[in-house]
Each structure stands twice: as C-alpha cells, then as structure tokens.
Amino acid sequence: MADLPMPTVRPTAGPASPSAPRPMRFILNWGRRYSLWVFNFGLACCAIEFVATSMSRHDFIRFGVVPFADGPRRADLMIVSGTVTDKMAPAVKRLYERMPDPKYVISFGACSNSGGPYWDSYCVTKGVDQIIPVDVYVPGCPPRPEALLHGIMTLQEKIAAQHPEDRRA
Amino acid sequence: MSAPYEEATEGTVYTVSGNDWTELIETLSGQQDEKLVINMGPQHPSTHGVLRLILNLDGETVTEARTVIGYLHTGIEKNMEFRTWTQGTTFVTRMDYLAPIFNETAYCMGVEKLLGITDRIPERAQAIRVMMMELTRISSHMVAIGTFGMELGATTPFLFGAREREMVLDVMEYITGLRMNMAYVRPGGVSVDLPAGAVDKVGELLKVMPGRIEDLRKMLDANPVYLARTKDVAYLDLTGCMALGVTGPMLRAAGLPWDLRKSQPYCGYETYEFDVPTEKTGDVYGRYLVRMAEMEESLKIIEQALDRLSGPLKGGRVMVDDKKIGWPAQLALGPDGMGNSPDHIAHIMSGSMEALIHHFKLVTEGFRVPAGQAYASVESPRGELGAHVVSDGGTRPYRVHFRDPSFTNLQSMPATCEGGMVADVISAVASIDPVMGGVDR
Numbered sequence: 152m153a154d155l156p157m158p159t160v161r162p163t164a165g166p167a168s169p170s171a172p173r174p175m176r177f178i179l180n181w182g183r184r185y186s187l188w189v190f191n192f193g194l195a196c197c198a199i200e201f202v203a204t205s206m207s208r209h210d211f212i213r214f215g216v217v218p219f220a221d222g223p224r225r226a227d228l229m230i231v232s233g234t235v236t237d238k239m240a241p242a243v244k245r246l247y248e249r250m251p252d253p254k255y256v257i258s259f260g261a262c263s264n265s266g267g268p269y270w271d272s273y274c275v276t277k278g279v280d281q282i283i284p285v286d287v288y289v290p291g292c293p294p295r296p297e298a299l300l301h302g303i304m305t306l307q308e309k310i311a312a313q314h315p316e317d318r319r320a
Numbered sequence: 321m322s323a324p325y326e327e328a329t330e331g332t333v334y335t336v337s338g339n340d341w342t343e344l345i346e347t348l349s350g351q352q353d354e355k356l357v358i359n360m361g362p363q364h365p366s367t368h369g370v371l372r373l374i375l376n377l378d379g380e381t382v383t384e385a386r387t388v389i390g391y392l393h394t395g396i397e398k399n400m401e402f403r404t405w406t407q408g409t410t411f412v413t414r415m416d417y418l419a420p421i422f423n424e425t426a427y428c429m430g431v432e433k434l435l436g437i438t439d440r441i442p443e444r445a446q447a448i449r450v451m452m453m454e455l456t457r458i459s460s461h462m463v464a465i466g467t468f469g470m471e472l473g474a475t476t477p478f479l480f481g482a483r484e485r486e487m488v489l490d491v492m493e494y495i496t497g498l499r500m501n502m503a504y505v506r507p508g509g510v511s512v513d514l515p516a517g518a519v520d521k522v523g524e525l526l527k528v529m530p531g532r533i534e535d536l537r538k539m540l541d542a543n544p545v546y547l548a549r550t551k552d553v554a555y556l557d558l559t560g561c562m563a564l565g566v567t568g569p570m571l572r573a574a575g576l577p578w579d580l581r582k583s584q585p586y587c588g589y590e591t592y593e594f595d596v597p598t599e600k601t602g603d604v605y606g607r608y609l610v611r612m613a614e615m616e617e618s619l620k621i622i623e624q625a626l627d628r629l630s631g632p633l634k635g636g637r638v639m640v641d642d643k644k645i646g647w648p649a650q651l652a653l654g655p656d657g658m659g660n661s662p663d664h665i666a667h668i669m670s671g672s673m674e675a676l677i678h679h680f681k682l683v684t685e686g687f688r689v690p691a692g693q694a695y696a697s698v699e700s701p702r703g704e705l706g707a708h709v710v711s712d713g714g715t716r717p718y719r720v721h722f723r724d725p726s727f728t729n730l731q732s733m734p735a736t737c738e739g740g741m742v743a744d745v746i747s748a749v750a751s752i753d754p755v756m757g758g759v760d761r
Contacts, residue, residue, distance in 0.1 A: 194370055195392055195757050196417035196500055206482035239370060239391045268411065271402070272395040293500055
C-alpha cells in the first residue's frame, strides 16, 4: 500500500482571510507562540544540551514549549539537535512531512546548521536546511542552553509577526 | 504507512493504516500466527539516540532482536586523517559525547606513546586529567541513571541526574571554557592550567555531591517499582560478557572486578586509593548499583587529585617540556577570557623572529609523529575505550581507530533481550548505556 498522500489543498480561514483583522491575527499568533509542542529530533551531542534546557535549571516549559509531543503528528515545532547524516536525512524529511501546519523548525547546533565540524565528511548532510525549511538557526557546538532559549524567543517573535494565512512566515 | 524497509521482515507482512485494522483482523481471525515484527527507532525517545531496533515478537515475548546502527556515522576517524594531530582532539571529543575527556585522554595517550613522551608528561597534567576524567564519569553516570529512569517512565530520576550533571558541567566550564566537547586534553598534557579558584569550585562540588548521590540512592535503591523493572531483567552472566567482549559496569555487575584503572594503570591511577565495585547479579539492577558505587569511588579519587593539585603539584607545568610538541603559547586564559598568554604574543610579535616562525609552523602544520602504531586504552564510564593510533611519520594521523565500549557492549543486546518481554528491551538497552556517537563515530 502506498503512503497516504499529503493534502495538496490547505484548509483556509475563508476567501477573505488575507484581510483578516489585526486582532484576530494577534489572537491566533498569541496562541501559537505560547503553545509550541516540540518534536525533539535529538541526534547527537546537542540533544543532551536540549534535554539540559528542558530540565529544572533552564526549563523552557515556562515559555510554553512542551517537549512531550506524542509524535510528529501532534507537534508544532521540530528541534533538530545534532548531526544529520545522509542515512538519517530521509527519516528527518519523512517525519517533518508528518507534522501538521503551521509548523516550525529550529536547527540547533553547528551540525544541523551547516555540517559543523563535519563540513568535509563523506556521510554528513551539510545542513538540515537542504531537506527541510528552517526558521531559526542556533549556532554553537553544542550551543549553550541559554542559546536555545534565545532561539525559542526569536521564533516566538517571528510567529507573532506572522500572517495567519502564511504557512511559513 | 507501508513498511519502508523490507529486509527486516520475514514471512507475511501486514501493512495497516487507519480503518484497515478491522479488515485485517477479520482476515487474520482464526489464524494462529501471533508473530509481529516491531521496528523501534531510529528516532525514538527510549533508544538513547538514533538506534534502530528490529524486534520479532511472539505475543509479548521477544523472539529475535537485532540492532541497526550507523545513523550517526559522522566519519570522525576518516576526517581525522585530514587534520593535524592536535586538531584530532577536537574530533575525538565528539565521539562519546557524554564522556568527552575520556576520548581525548585515550587518543592523546596513544599519540604520546608514539612520540615516546609518555614518561615526560608533567605530573600536574596527569593529576588534572585524572580529576577531569572522574568528574566526567560522575556526569556521565548521572545521565545514564537519569535517562534510565525516564525511559522506564519516571521523570524524577532525570531531574535529579540533570541537576547533578549541571553542577559538574559548571566546574568543567570554569576549567575548560566549555560545557561539553572541550578538547581540553592535548597530546603532551592539557591545554590550560586550572584557573584561579578552580580548586575551591571542585571542593564545593565534593561537599555537595555525596548528599546528592545519597538522595538518588534513597529514591531508587529500594523503590519497589524500580526493583520490579530492573531485578533479574536482561541477565547476562560472566561467560556471556567475556564471549561478547563486554566491559565496564556491565562486566563488573557480572562479578569480575576488571577495571583498567587497576589492571593496567595509566595517568598515575596506581597511586590513588579506590575500590572497584562489583555485583554478582548480572542484571539491570546490579549495573545500576555498580554505577552508583563508581560515582562514590570517583569522588574519592577527585578528592585525592585535588589534594595533590593544591599541595605538592601546585604551580607545575601542564604541558610537556618540549617546544617541538607543546603548544608554544602555553595557552593561558587572558583577561579577555580566552587565548594565548600575552607574554607569548609579545615574544613572537616583537621579540624573536625564530619564535614567530616556530609558532607559525607548529600551529599551521603541527608536529611530526614518528612512524609506527600504538594502542592506548582508558576505563571510560562505559568500559574499555581504546585508541589505535597509526602514524606514517607525518603531521597528520595515517589512521586512528577507536575501540568504543558502547559499540562492543551493544552487541550484548540480543543476548539480553531475546526470550524476555518487550518492555524489558527498554531497560536492557538503557542498562548498556550506549552512546550512539560512540557506537557510530
């Protein structure tokens, strides 16, 4: 049996939605930015720092970022933390496609930004943005937990400025 | 969704999505075939990274278990062949990312063996290495026990483990400048001396940590739920461990007090007093107990190392006294927090042309290592971590291969899982404590 086809027509808020009033946009975006359920794509060292950020000292749950999504289908935000290898890349793409719109991606760490220290390796994807669109890049190898917090806040600002019709800001 | 990979499956494959369940159950009712092939991973919260498990189930019993690895293969060993010997530390530190100092030490010991400078490494550098390794062991075991709890469905152990780990990482950051992947140990010694106040920081940690370990013990040691999930689970006896090359806490939980720090001492471990904790049970609970006891022993070693660093070894060199190998700058934290020592900069920029040329050659090209090969091994938190270093006489490694304990220990997974319950696979894998960065490299 073939894969279920992805819907080609996205549900809209109606034909007049581009001219949706500002208050409605504000409420939608306000809801979206403070309830980001994370699908943590933990791959390598950075995943450990991601987990450290979710723990008691840094605690990103206070930003409304909840790392307990049951799976990609219930997540709004995918945080790719770690080295994406060519062997892993199809799975990353596949799971990203399973996420419902609106969806956001944070690329956490040098490896998923650009390949990082493995920039000349024969088996590492040189940046996860080659396979999926990325909203926020967090630099570092691995980045400090504070950097991830800053990345999350940057994403929230981005969502706040987003038009409700745009799938991606 | 269709099964993406066919090679893992034998017999009839039933693919279901959505409403097909009803249809399938109608077709299958009456048949006695209860076999089920489960694909776990590669991305799964309970697999310690990107490990993929293929499980054949008969009801809830695992009849066959296989691992698929390589999802985190970054080609570190190959990449190192295109970097200088010193740059190699930057790569090896990223292999087993929960125990970076151990990777660096094993690699640097191998390079030092080839250079023939093993006996000339300053004692202060050795003591710093020992202290850093034991600190890393604590942080690594904290993550091991914490994630173990989380994978069994208990979040509290991980909150404890992460808190304690942050304490260790604070000290690490104070000393090396980085929380993880420090590249602190270099061929010939360590990159920088302990900054002022580091001894006090470690001293504070030594005061707090025993109580924290005690807290964790109080929570887990006799916890009935924890015991039910760990006792007599994933049993592997000594014969099995020996046949599969298993080392580390797994081997010691089967009763053999094999610890390279005792049996083949390095970095001066023979001068420290500590015990090698063992258990006789060979199950998950035994491995947990061994890890807990090892952390307590590590604290003893850190205390002794700290006494030496603040006493007899105070103010000594931390890099080998050989200008052809040791980084000329004697890297020191400047007022800006990073970089070469200002004295050295003044010397090469305005004092001596030869010194500038020497600095330039050593930094860009690196030092040459005599042709040959060497094997050095350390006792990492997961077992014997060995580095096989081969040189053709150049400034870059000809080949560096690592014997990573996660990789070797992981092959005990089928032996411990087959015949058990599917839920016990989680605790079996977690008790091996594989780090995929080390497995795949």
